[in-house]
Each structure stands twice: as C-alpha cells, then as structure tokens.
Amino acid sequence: MIISLSMLAEAWSAMGANRLxxxxxxxxxxxxxxxxxxxxxxxxxxxxxxNASIASMGSNLFVILSGxxxxxxxxxxxxxxxxxxxxxxxxxxxxxxxxxxxxxxxGTAQVVYGSNNWSTQIYGTxxxxxxxxxxxxxxxxxxTETDLRSANRVxxxxxxxxxxxxxxxxxxxxxxxxxxxxxxxxxxxxxxGQSLDGRDQDDTILIPVTTALQKLFGSQFQGSVRFMxxxxxxxxxxxxxxxDMTDLLRARHRIxxxxxxxxxxxxxxALASAAAATTKVMSLMLGAIASVSLLVGGIGIMNIMLVxxxxxxxxxxxxxAIGARRRDILLQFLLEAIIISVIxxxxxxxxxxxxxxxxxxxxGTKVSITSQSIILAFAVATAVGVFFGFxxxxxxxxxxxxxxxxxx
Amino acid sequence: MSDAVIRIEHLxxxxxxEAGVFPVLKDVNLTIGRGEFVAIMGPSGSxxxxxxxxxxxxxxxxxxxxxxxxxxxGHMDSDELAALRNRTIxxxxxxxNLLPRARLTENVALPLVYAGVSRAERQQRAIxxxxxxxxxxxxxxxxxxxxxGQQQRVAIARALANRPSLLLADxxxxxxxxQTSREIMELFAILNRNQRITIVLVTHEQDxxxxxxxxxxxxxxxxxxDGAMTAAPESVPA
Numbered sequence: 001m002i003i004s005l006s007m008l009a010e011a012w013s014a015m016g017a018n019r020l021x022x023x024x025x026x027x028x029x030x031x032x033x034x035x036x037x038x039x040x041x042x043x044x045x046x047x048x049x050x051n052a053s054i055a056s057m058g059s060n061l062f063v064i065l066s067g068x069x070x071x072x073x074x075x076x077x078x079x080x081x082x083x084x085x086x087x088x089x090x091x092x093x094x095x096x097x098x099x100x101x102x103x104x105x106x107g108t109a110q111v112v113y114g115s116n117n118w119s120t121q122i123y124g125t126x127x128x129x130x131x132x133x134x135x136x137x138x139x140x141x142x143x144t145e146t147d148l149r150s151a152n153r154v155x156x157x158x159x160x161x162x163x164x165x166x167x168x169x170x171x172x173x174x175x176x177x178x179x180x181x182x183x184x185x186x187x188x189x190x191x192x193g194q195s196l197d198g199r200d201q202d203d204t205i206l207i208p209v210t211t212a213l214q215k216l217f218g219s220q221f222q223g224s225v226r227f228m229x230x231x232x233x234x235x236x237x238x239x240x241x242x243x244d245m246t247d248l249l250r251a252r253h254r255i256x257x258x259x260x261x262x263x264x265x266x267x268x269x270a271l272a273s274a275a276a277a278t279t280k281v282m283s284l285m286l287g288a289i290a291s292v293s294l295l296v297g298g299i300g301i302m303n304i305m306l307v308x309x310x311x312x313x314x315x316x317x318x319x320x321a322i323g324a325r326r327r328d329i330l331l332q333f334l335l336e337a338i339i340i341s342v343i344x345x346x347x348x349x350x351x352x353x354x355x356x357x358x359x360x361x362x363x364g365t366k367v368s369i370t371s372q373s374i375i376l377a378f379a380v381a382t383a384v385g386v387f388f389g390f391x392x393x394x395x396x397x398x399x400x401x402x403x404x405x406x407x408x
Numbered sequence: 409m410s411d412a413v414i415r416i417e418h419l420x421x422x423x424x425x426e427a428g429v430f431p432v433l434k435d436v437n438l439t440i441g442r443g444e445f446v447a448i449m450g451p452s453g454s455x456x457x458x459x460x461x462x463x464x465x466x467x468x469x470x471x472x473x474x475x476x477x478x479x480x481x482g483h484m485d486s487d488e489l490a491a492l493r494n495r496t497i498x499x500x501x502x503x504x505n506l507l508p509r510a511r512l513t514e515n516v517a518l519p520l521v522y523a524g525v526s527r528a529e530r531q532q533r534a535i536x537x538x539x540x541x542x543x544x545x546x547x548x549x550x551x552x553x554x555x556x557g558q559q560q561r562v563a564i565a566r567a568l569a570n571r572p573s574l575l576l577a578d579x580x581x582x583x584x585x586x587q588t589s590r591e592i593m594e595l596f597a598i599l600n601r602n603q604r605i606t607i608v609l610v611t612h613e614q615d616x617x618x619x620x621x622x623x624x625x626x627x628x629x630x631x632x633x634d635g636a637m638t639a640a641p642e643s644v645p646a
Contacts, residue, residue: 006521017509318505321466322566323494323522325487401493402466405505 011335014308022340025304029344029384030351032294033377037352037369039290040376042359043283045367050279054272056192056201058133060099060232061269062242064092064249066224067262082224083253083262086209089228091248093128097241099233102129103209103225107217111205113165113176120161122178122205124212124225130156132231140172140187143208151210155183158202159191178216183207238269291380297344298384305337305392316396317404330397337389338382345381349374412475413574413606414440414463419472421458432458434629436472442573443604445597447617447637450626456610457578459626463608464497464576465489477573494522498567502579504559506551512538512562513547519570537565541595557588564595568605575599577609581616593619 015022066084089103105124110117123129127142143154155176162171171185192201213222232241242265249263309316316329356367421433433455440446450456461467462474465481474481477496481489493499498519506515516534525533538547541561543554551559560580567575577596581589597619599605611617618637625633 006527013509314505315507318507319518319522320490321464321493321499321505322519323490323570325490325522327487328522400467402461405466 007332007335008339010332011339014312014332014336015339021304025300025340026344026347028297028300029294029341029381030297030348032290032297033345033348033381034351034355035290035293036287036380037349037373037377038355038359039286040283040373041352041356041367041369042365043279043286044370044373045356045360045365047276047279047283048368049366050275052193053195054276055134057195057268057272058135058229058231059269060235060238060241061132061267062230062232062245063266063268064228064230064245065264065266066226067260067264084225084228084249085223086225087223088249088252089126089225091252092228092230092245095241095244095248097232097237097244099231100128100131101228101230102126102132103228104129105209105212105217105225106227107212109178109216111161111165111176111178113174116165116167118161118164120158120203120205122207122212122216124207124209124216126209129206129229132229135192136190138188138190139170140185142187148208148210151208151214153181153183153211153215154186154208156187156189156206157185158189158204160200160203161205162188178205178207181215235269238267242267294380294384298341298388301337301340301385302388302392305333305389306395308336309333309392309396312396313399313404313407316399317401317407320399320401321405326397329399330393333393333396334386334389337393338385341381341385341389342378345378348381349377352377411442412439413442413444413477414438414608415475415478416463417473417475419459419462419474420470421455421462421467422470432629433462433469436629436631438624438631438634440606440608442606443600444622445600445607445620446609446622446624447620448608448610448624448626449612449614449617450632454626455629456626460576460578460608460610464499465493490522494519495570496572496574498564498570498572498575500560500563500567500575500577500580502582504551504556504563504583506559506562506566508551510550511547512543512549512551512554515551515562516566516569519566523570533569534565537569538562540568541565555588557584557591560584560588560592561595564592564599568599573606575605575607577607579610579612581611581613589613589616 064084066082084103086103089101092098093101102125107122107124108119109122110119126148127144129135130137130142137156138159140156142156143152146152147154155178157171165171165176166174171188174185175182176185177183189202189204189206195201207216209225213225230241230245232238245265246261250261253262255261319329353369356369359365360367416436416438419433419436420431422429422431424430436459448456448459458467462469465476469482476492479492481492484492507518510518513531513534516537517530520530520533535544535547538544541564543558543561543565546554546558551562554562575596581592584592593616596607596609600607607620609617609620617623621637623633623635623637624631
C-alpha cells in the first residue's frame with residue numbers, strides 16, 4: 001500500500017471538515033502523551049537523583065561496625081565496643097577480594113577560622129577513605145603516610161565547611177583551629193551533595209586517624225576505631241569479600257565456632273540497590289498510571305472514527321462505486337486516525353516537556369527528559385492510532401457498496 | 409452478439425426478509441451491444457433499480473450469470489469488481505453524489521486516483537472533462553456553489569473521466585427541471601452518438617426515455633417489453 005500525498009491531503013481535509021471534533025479527539029491524545037512524557041521525566045529524574053546519591057556514597061561498599069558492648073546488662077549498640085583496630089584494617093586490606101579499607105573514628109567538634117566558627121563532623125581516617133568513597137579533591141592533596149605515622153595536625157575539609165569558615169578565600173594552606181589546636185588545611189574535598197538519608201556529606205573534615213585518636217578525641221583503647229569502610233574489587237566479588245572479612249576478623253578476634261561475632265558487616269550495595277529498585281518501581285507506576293490516560297485517548301479516537309464512518313457511509317458508497325477498493329477505504333480512515341494521534345502526540349510531547357520543566361522550576365524536583373521517552377511516546381501514539389483506528393476503518397472498508405450508497 | 413457490453417443470462421435476485429424470501433428479479437435475459445443507448449422503464453418495485461445495481465457490479469445476483477465486456481463477473485472478488493467499476497463503468501446518480509468537500513476538479517479526478525493515474529495527468533484530464541460538459545469556468549468551485557444541472561454535468565464528467573465503455577444513469581434527471589433535463593439528455597445523446605459510449609438509463613418519464621434508441625420495460629421483476637424506441641407503445645402507462 002502506497003500512501004500518496006493526495007491521500008494525506010484527503011485525510012487532512014476530512015479532519016478540517018469538523019475542526020472542533022478533530023481538536024477534541026486530539027485533546028485526549030495530547031493529555032495522554034503529555035502525562036506519559038511528564039511522568040516519565042519526573043520518574044527518571046527521581047531515579048537519577050537516587051542513583052547519584054548512591055554513586056556519591058561509593059561503590060561496592062561495606063561498613064564494618066565494631067560490635068555491641070555489653071556493660072552490666074545494658075547493650076549500647078554497634079560501634080560502642082572497641083573491637084576493631086587499625087591492625088584489623090591493615091589485615092583486611094591484604095585480602096585479594098578487597099580493594100581498599102579505611103578505618104574511621106568519627107566525632108563532632110567546634111572549628112574556628114578567624115572570626116568564623118562552625119560545628120562539624122570530623123572523621124579520623126586514612127587517605128584510603130577517599131578511594132573507598134570515590135571522593136576526589138577539588139584542590140590541594142590528601143594527607144600522607146608521614147602525616148599518619150607522626151599524627152600530624154592536617155585536615156581535608158568539605159565544601160560546606162569551607163564555605164562557612166573561609167567564605168570566598170582559598171582554604172588550602174590556611175590554618176584552622178579544632179578545639180583550640182591548629183590544623184593546616186592540605187586539601188579541599190569535591191562537592192558530593194546529599195546522602196541517601198538527606199545528610200549534607202560536604203559538612204565534614206577528614207584528619208589522620210592517628211591524630212584523631214591520639215590528639216583530638218583521645219581514647220581509652222588506643223588503636224581501636226568505631227567503624228571501617230571497605231571496598232570490594234568488583235560488584236561480583238561482594239559476597240566473597242564479605243565472607244573473607246568475616247572469617248579474617250573472627251580469626252583475629254579469636255571467636256569460637258558458634259559464638260556471636262563482635263563486629264557487624266553491612267553491605268551498602270544491597271541497601272543501594274533496594275533504594276534504586278524502589279524508585280524504579282515508583283517511576284514505572286507513574287508511567288503506568290499515565291498510560292491509562294493514553295488508553296482513554298485512544299478509545300476517544302476509536303469513538304470519533306466510528307461516528308465519522310457512520311456519517312460518511314454515503315461518501316464511502318460513492319467512492320466504492322467509482323472504483324475504491326477495500327484497502328483504499330481502509331487506508332483512508334486509518335490514515336486519519338494516525339494523523340490525529342501523531343499530531344496529538346507532537347503537541348502532547350510539547351505539553352509534557354513544558355509540564356516537566358515547570359515542575360522542575362516550581363517544585364525543584366529533578367526531571368530527566370530523554371530522547372528515548374519521546375521516541376517511545378511517538379511509537380505508542382502511532383500504535384494507538386493504528387490499533388484504535390483499525391476497527392472503524394475495517395468497518396468502513398467492509399461495507400457493501402450498495403448498502404453504503406443507499407445509506408441516508 | 410460477439411460485441412456485447414452486457415450479457416445477462418437467467419438472472420434472479422431475491423432478498424431474504426423476516427417474512428421470507430422476496431424475489432425481485434425473475435429470470436431476466438438481456439444483451440446490450442456496444443454503442444447502444446437503452447432506456448429502462450417500469451413502475452416502482454418492478455426491479456429496474458435492482459437490475460441497475462447488478463449491472464453496475466454494486467450488488468450480486470442470487471442466480472444467473474452476468475458478463476461485462478465478455479468477463480464473467482460471478483467469479484470476481486471485491487477488488488476485481490472495484491477495478492471493473494473504476495475502468496469499465498461510469499455512474500450517474502439521481503442525487504448527483506458529488507463529494508461536498510472536494511473541488512469540481514477533485515471530484516472529477518477521483519476515479520483516476522483509484523486507477524493510479526499520476527497527479528498531473530489527473531488534473532489535466534479533469535479539466536478536459538469539465539470543459540467537455542461545459543463547466544470550464546467552474547474548475548475551482550465546490551459542488552454547493554453551482555446549480556443542480558451543473559452538478560449533474562460534473563457527475564457525468566466524473567463518470568467519463570476514466571473513459572469507461574458503459575455509462576449507467578439511474579434517473580439522472582429526477583432532481584432537475586424540464587429545461588435542465590433536456591440539456592442533460594442532449595449531452596447523453598451527443599456522448600452516445602459521437603463517442604459510441606454505451607448508455608443504460610433508468611427513467612420514469614417517457615420524454616426522457618425518448619432520447620434512447622431502445623426501450624426495455626420491467627414489470628414484476630421480468631422484462632415485459634424490449635424493442636426499438638420507435639416501436640414503443642405510447643399508451644403503456646409508466
């Protein structure tokens with residue numbers, strides 16, 4: 001079947017004969033497509049935001065918490081008993097399934113620079129922390145092995161800290177005070193943004209773990225840290241790495257067969273994929289709900305095409321009498337349905353994109369408009385046109401010439 | 409007989425209704441040769457319209473055979489019948505049956521669209537046909553902008569556009585005044601005389617039928633009279 005220019009012109013003029021009705025039919029299509037495009041943009045935007053948060057956490061990540069302490073029957077929660085040591089971290093780093101390990105000792109302190117002061121989260125850790133968290137430096141350099149060994153007072157600061165203490169100044173090389181001790185800022189961390197639970201990850205200072213333990217926070221158990229972060233060499237090695245670390249730590253801590261571990265290993269990748277799966281389901285739901293309006297739009301097209309076929313029965317009869325074959329009539333009506341749905345789709349895509357951008361403008365929701373979602377909308381609209389246009393077109397084409405011609 | 413445009417043998421047509429089978433045409437036999445101008449008359453319900461529909465390949469006979477230009481139409485599928493209507497037959501209806509949204513040239517060119525003729529040639533032939541029926545000044549008009557007689561001329565131009573060998577006219581003057589009717593009939597007579605187009609025309613009116621060379625009279629589904637126009641008994645009531 002060849003679709004000629006004159007057939008398109010024919011369909012166009014038939015649609016023009018009843019402009020309001022054509023427009024209303026298109027409107028159903030427009031709203032459907034606009035809803036799908038906007039909802040997909042918002043859903044994909046949410047997915048991107050979640051994925052970005054997950055990526056900002058670091059990939060293939062484990063958190064190893066020191067075990068719960070039991071003192072006089074009172075359990076105080078993970079991280080309160082000093083079971084993980086810096087030597088444990090070194091041993092884990094030797095495992096072939098582990099890429100890097102960073103011990104971390106957190107604490108909160110008031111930080112002062114000039115006349116500005118700021119309270120922030122301080123982590124005593126090693127340069128491996130930057131590897132594990134996939135966290136590059138904006139400027140400066142990480143602290144060194146020497147800094148670690150001699151427990152030097154050096155610091156890497158996050159963007160939020162820099163903004164609050166140094167305003168517009170370049171912080172690298174400056175000296176700030178943490179609990180009245182001077183620390184040289186050796187590097188500025190790149191901006192990471194919010195974590196999955198909404199914390200500002202840039203509101204932080206990293207210092208050598210030795211400095212933290214010996215000079216800043218002090219500890220009754222020298223050499224032990226609250227937690228460690230470990231990175232497996234690949235996503236496939238996650239399970240292996242978890243097993244290796246458990247075996248290693250249990251052996252090092254001399255835990256008897258069958259007894260509880262004095263540490264907890266959490267697989268953050270599993271948490272992340274659960275979060276990603278949730279958003280994906282959400283965005284699919286949005287798309288599915290929007291698709292219902294597309295379906296309703298399609299039914300609208302079928303409805304109007306059926307009316308149109310009935311109204312134009314006589315015209316169909318005339319065309320058949322002067323030589324139109326069934327497929328000519330079929331194609332004529334099918335073409336009209338497709339044109340209506342494709343034009344409706346074009347306008348709908350415009351409305352959907354405008355709606356998504358408007359949502360971003362007024363609510364701050366992240367949206368993502370991809371060419372795939374637009375191509376998909378077009379494909380679906382054409383399919384809807386063909387699907388819902390086919391029955392009325394077939395009804396027209398299968399009329400008997402004499403019945404159509406006699407129709408009043 | 410070898411050059412028969414229409415050859416009908418033992419044609420029966422009956423409709424099935426709730427009240428039972430209702431016969432409309434009973435054993436009709438008729439042959440119409442090339443270049444003939446035949447008027448078909450008969451009272452309402454005599455079967456002449458049904459006969460015309462079958463001759464026009466718009467309807468199927470219940471029984472019997474119909475050869476158009478020597479081809480047996482009984483074995484044709486809907487596409488072949490459409491092609492036959494397109495190339496061999498031209499229709500002129502009582503109600504003109506023009507497409508209201510199409511310009512006169514587009515109306516006349518419509519059979520050529522279905523014949524697969526190129527756009528340029530369609531346009532050129534439509535103009536030529538409209539000029540031949542005396543409407544060269546109305547090429548860009550729409551059907552509702554011209555008179556009934558002019559509309560029927562457009563319909564004739566459309567019927568002739570694909571150069572058919574047979575023109576079927578079902579009461580072509582039924583909606584026209586007597587002056588216009590005469591003009592239309594003269595156009596038919598000229599087409600028949602000058603271009604040897606076979607014309608079969610249904611009418612109620614004796615003076616319209618008088619333009620034809622042969623008269624076939626239907627009565628109760630049968631051919632009651634068939635003969636040259638001069639032999640037509642004037643006294644038989646229409």
